[in-house]
Amino acid sequence: MTQTIDVQGVTVPRVGFGTWQITGEECYEAVRHALELGYRHIDTARAYDNEEEVGRAIADAGVPREEVFLTTKIWTSEFGADALPRAAADSLRKLGTDHVDLLLLHWPNPDVPLEETLGALAREREAGRARLIGVSNFPPGLLERALRLGPVANDQVEFHPYLGQDRLLALAETHELFVTAYSPLAQGDVARDAVLREIGEEHGRTPGQVALRWLLDHERVVVVPKSASPQRRAENFDVFGFELSDDQRARIDALPKDRRQGDPSWAPDWNA
Ligand code: NAP
16 A cells, blocks of 8 residues: 555655635644644645635645645636636745646536647646646546546546446546545545444444545545544544455445535536
8 A cells, every 4th residue: 555646757645635615724724733744735726715824834834845745726717728827826826836736627617628728727737837737527538538638647536435436547547647536535424334334443443544545445546535623634644554354345345336425516427
């Protein structure tokens, strides 16, 4: 079990800290604490309204910037060839850095040609303002299109014990991408799962740790759990000190894999 993945010459820590729905001082304190615990991968987005706090926390934490893998995401209203570089520049200013490690398109936007958006995104990478570029919420067919248009390194999608991503994982393998599992704890639902609880008890671990470990047992997958609680932040980072058996993995594999937490009106056809 590796704790990092190398993609296009960039090292990606496999457990990141998600920051959706944490803003203001709470976000600042949470990110500082995450960095103290040892997290070296922070996931934010323009839409989360917390980039300034994330940037300040990284600057104040005393961890060298080059040791932190920092992701932000461009919102769909900023996908035009002129708007995207302006949005990226605004994010870098808020984050207080001259580059992010991963710059993502937050959701597909069928109203702007993908060629135009990917071209603008690739120029951010060429200019050194993003070490890697990628997409989020792209179903497999759309990801394949994006791969033909630019050096896409990542698709960030919902993935947890109740939702499978087999087609994307196969693409990740073929194209040497990584897949980021968002809502990896099914937004907290895993805590109430009898199967995960039982497996956790066999290791002296929590259902959340079992869910994260199961995800990490998929090659090329990284996880970005969010927690507003210091104790759960520590718990979610401590997932390499035990191993699931083949039988335990099979029991989690057997859980129904068709339950999506996030399906907003602007979501794509997930089977595309
Ligand atoms: P999540 O990480 O699966 O779950 C967070 C929820 O689970 C919170 O309610 C949290 O409560 C609870 N929790 C945290 N640790 C736990 C544990 N060990 N045991 C039980 N419950 C626990 O959900 P998420 O926030 O939706 O996803 C994580 C990150 O993925 C986001 O923060 C964001 O960075 C990213 N994301 C991206 C997209 C996208 O469109 N690209 C969409 C959604 C999420 P407490 O806070 O009280 O601990």
